[in-house]
Amino acid sequence: MADIGLKEEIKVSNFFSELGYFTRFHIQLYPRDGKISDIDVFCIKFDNHLFITRNIIETKRSTHSVSTIFQLFGLSKFYKNCNAFFVNDKINYKNFKIAKELGINVYSFERLKKLSEKDKRYKSINIPEEKGLEIVSYIDIIKKNNSNLFWSYHEIWLEKDPFKRLNLIKENFEITDDIWEDNEKNQAFLWLRKELFLLFFISILEITSECIELDNIRIRQYIEDKFYNLGTSKDRKMLLKEGVESLLEIINEKLGEDVDFEFDVIPEWIPNLESIIKKIINQAPFANEYLLLNENVFRSFLIGEPDHVSNFITNKKKYKIISGINASILSLLHKEEVKEDFNDFI
Incomplete structure (x- = not known):
């Protein structure tokens, strides 16, 4: 059964590749034994102005999928500017309504396949x-x-x-x-x-x-500020750098020779x-x-x-x-x- 589910992920990943997305399938977020949480398919695309579209897709053949729908909704909120897709051939109407109320797109495998086949703008090499x-x-x-x-x-x-x-x-x-x-x-x-x-x-x-x-x-200036403020704040990093430089001056004075120590703030x-x-x-x-x-x-x-x-x-x-x-x-x-x-x- 695991291989069947994985093959569906590969298939859907190829569908979205044909729609112009960079795609990855079977992304294990928490791959511990018996507790694997994953994204079935992840997609990202950049438009002419570099605006980003992200998609997270869950593929399920089972009709008992309401918990999966809520998990998918949570993952889509975790990522920025992210759309959620639920690909399922047997979803019942109740679960379909729940998905739509959460803003999740619901497609059958066949419908998704037809959409990707009709879009001829992108040349994609499918993964067997x-x-x-x-x-x-x-x-x-x-x-x-x-x-x-x-x-x-x-x-x-x-x-x-x-x-x-x-x-x-x-x-x-x-x-x-x-x-x-x-x-x-x-x-x-x-x-x-x-x-x-x-x-x-x-x-x-x-x-x-x-x-x-x-x-x-x-x-x-923008990218420097971003890197300055990764982890410890820029001000604290600069204070730490000044402290290291002062300490090196004292050491060099005591030893009578230069001691080098690289300290990159960014x-x-x-x-x-x-x-x-x-x-x-x-x-x-x-x-x-x-x-x-x-x-x-x-x-x-x-x-x-x-x-x-x-x-x-x-x-x-x-x-x-x-x-x-x-x-x-x-x-x-x-x-x-x-x-x-x-x-x-x-």
Whole structure:
């Protein structure tokens, strides 16, 4: 039965991919034994002005689904600007009314399939069911190899603030850097590194969505303020930095030699992030296209097809732009300049 439910999630995820969304299925929010709470399908899309649409979809064949409806409603309120969809072929009228009163969209599998088939604007590579099942198994492999990475990865999906999420993804990627040499042939870790790149890309798009109304000179100030106030307030961080600097002066005076101690109040890579944000703002109408392009490259890798950006874009100008943005994002993740496309970076 578990495989049947998972196959339905893969199917619905493919439907929404065909409607122009970046989608993920079977997201485990609390994956403890016997207490798995998950999102069946998560979707995100950016319009020409980088306004964000998020969808959370629950797929159920059962008619006894009122508790699932309320759980879905709660999750949709947890995320910002989020629509809820309940996909069910056998929902009774009472539960249908409850769902509609909660603002939840109710579709049958067949209706959703027809809608996605009629929308020909987007070219999407579907994930076959057997490959989707294999992807889910990667999570278990990662848990067996590195439980800290396993739990840290799941935190990403519960972090609503894109600035905090950006830091969290970067930390996860650096963990994979440390263990990658011993796991180069491990397909699960290869999948995870590419997955983290795409989630990093999305977080940057979300941050850019917050910055698009700002003049160029105010973008740096805005993102610096956001990072200053992550966790401890900016004022306290500055006081702490001043205290560390004063202490170092005393130590250096006593020892008669310089003692270095790096204390970053905000990430040193903010200028690089600012540059990426400005590039994306200049390409705002195409941002979602670039995201889906990278997703198609990733999906091609997963199913063993040619997986290079050049295989999916013929416009030379757009190819140069997306390759440049990808390289800049990889440089943030790697802490050094990277020129490859994201599926070549390993």
